[in-house]
Amino acid sequence: MHLFYLPGKNLGEVYRTGEVLQELPADEAGHLRVMRLKAGERLRLTDGLGNFAEAILEDPGPKKFTVRITAITPEDPCSFRLIMAVAPTKNIARFEWFIEKATEFGVDEIVPVWCEHSERTKLRTDRLQKVAVAAMKQSL
Incomplete structure (x- = not known):
């Protein structure tokens, strides 16, 4: 099943308030x-905050796509947080690789340090946010 990123929204709160579309x-x-998904096909959403949602594609319009959230599965929280502080390298490609x-x-959390x-x-x-989101979606 395909995973898509819905930024700026806490999927758990959205589902509880009834905003399923x-x-x-x-x-x-x-x-x-590009994937040519059709109405009625199932997909997964994530908000980047540890919430995953099962959804159905409702309206694959030409400019916008609307999905209906059917269920929420929160990720089990870890007993610790891993935060890395790193100085950005001269070669930005190496730093992007590190972020990925x-x-x-x-x-x-990744904290750049000068x-x-x-x-x-x-x-x-x-740009670094896009790299991190792509890596998050790929590795689930």
Whole structure:
């Protein structure tokens, strides 16, 4: 079953309040369009907060996709949190690789740290967020 990311919403709260119809963001809708999923097909959603939802594709419209949430399965919380602090490398591809692998291993939080001899002073957090989301979806 395919996994899609619904950012900015706590799926547990959404389901409890009865908001079972949700519109997927544009980038996730693009993935659905490429996969050619049809109305009535099942898929999974995650909010990145440890909640997973079973959903059915309701409206595969040309510009937006609407899904109906049928069930919520919260992930069992860990007894610990893993936070990594790392200085961004000069080569941004290495830092993106680190973000990807750390996310796949289950690191809860990655904190960039600038040190006295750091050569990179700016990060594109939007790009790093996309890398982390792709790794999260791939590794479930």
